Amino acid sequence: MNQFIAIRFLDILDILMVAFLLYHLYMLIRGTVAFNIFIGLFVIYLFWLLVRALNMELIDTLMGQFIGVGVLALIVVFQQEIRRFLLLIGSNNQVNRLLGMDKLFSSDKYKTPSNQQLKMLVKACENMARTYTGALIVVAQKSELREFVRTGEKINARISDALLETIFFKNTPLHDGAVIILGNRIVAARCIMPITDKHDLDPTLGLRHRAALGISEVTDAMAIIVSEEKGKISVAQAGELHLNISLAELSKMLENVLHPSDDSDD
Numbered sequence: 001m002n003q004f005i006a007i008r009f010l011d012i013l014d015i016l017m018v019a020f021l022l023y024h025l026y027m028l029i030r031g032t033v034a035f036n037i038f039i040g041l042f043v044i045y046l047f048w049l050l051v052r053a054l055n056m057e058l059i060d061t062l063m064g065q066f067i068g069v070g071v072l073a074l075i076v077v078f079q080q081e082i083r084r085f086l087l088l089i090g091s092n093n094q095v096n097r098l099l100g101m102d103k104l105f106s107s108d109k110y111k112t113p114s115n116q117q118l119k120m121l122v123k124a125c126e127n128m129a130r131t132y133t134g135a136l137i138v139v140a141q142k143s144e145l146r147e148f149v150r151t152g153e154k155i156n157a158r159i160s161d162a163l164l165e166t167i168f169f170k171n172t173p174l175h176d177g178a179v180i181i182l183g184n185r186i187v188a189a190r191c192i193m194p195i196t197d198k199h200d201l202d203p204t205l206g207l208r209h210r211a212a213l214g215i216s217e218v219t220d221a222m223a224i225i226v227s228e229e230k231g232k233i234s235v236a237q238a239g240e241l242h243l244n245i246s247l248a249e250l251s252k253m254l255e256n257v258l259h260p261s262d263d264s265d266d
């Protein structure tokens with residue numbers, strides 16, 4: 001009896017780790033089709049346990065074949081979610097600092113934007129919101145978003161409010177799609193972002209918001225949306241949408257991801 005109830009410290013750690021994993025898995029897939037797929041698979045698994053318990057051999061053998069390749073099937077079906085989960089761990093600042101990876105892999109190619117450039121970025125958003133000019137600005141962090149830069153037009157210019165407003169000015173060839181900012185440079189415009197598959201979003205939110213949320217789910221980038229319809233600013237980060245934020249909030253969020261320097265060089 002004593003043997004049965006003996007709980008070691010490692011068992012508690014084990015349970016806590018499983019709870020942590022399940023919680024993050026739930027946070028990643030809630031509101032997406034993956035959640036429904038997960039429920040579907042869970043029901044099939046329960047059904048399989050039932051037919052095994054009842055010794056229904058034929059159906060047990062058939063389902064056993066299916067369950068046998070279950071792990072491979074799970075990797076294929078949840079490819080996006082597994083990618084997002086690994087990204088969550090890999091781009092975690094604390095984990096990177098702990099392993100010293102931030103120093104090993106940090107690229108010196110792109111300089112930190114200056115305080116003044118950050119202000120220009122906020123000012124461009126303010127002006128575009130005021131004039132109901134739609135915009136999608138994706139601010140890269142660790143992931144340099146190369147595969148997405150490739151989908152657009154390379155620019156590689158210093159961040160400036162005038163340039164951002166010109167790019168998103170209605171009917172210009174570059175206004176469609178997203179601008180990507182890397183360090184202190186506007187690296188590309190007219191880039192195509194992945195669309196989120198979340199289906200519990202406000203139905204009034206269109207493709208611009210869905211593309212912003214999509215890129216924030218598959219990378220560590222922060223996406224700023226200026227709504228053409230409402231003239232409001234929103235931000236997508238780590239798979240969460242922060243709607244209708246103030247300029248002060250935008251500034252603070254940008255400061256957190258860009259860590260601007262005081263010098264005003266390019």
Ligand SMILES: Nc1ncnc2c1ncn2[C@@H]1O[C@H](COP(=O)(O)OP(=O)(O)OP(=O)(O)O)[C@@H](O)[C@H]1O
Binds near residue numbers: 177191206208210228
């Ligand atoms: N996959 C994509 N990647 C980048 N930009 C996109 C993508 N799909 C659509 N867009 C941009 O979103 C615009 C369409 O926005 P839509 O009106 O559907 O969005 P919305 O979220 O309702 O925003 P708004 O409030 O500005 O209307 C397109 O003109 C294009 O510039």
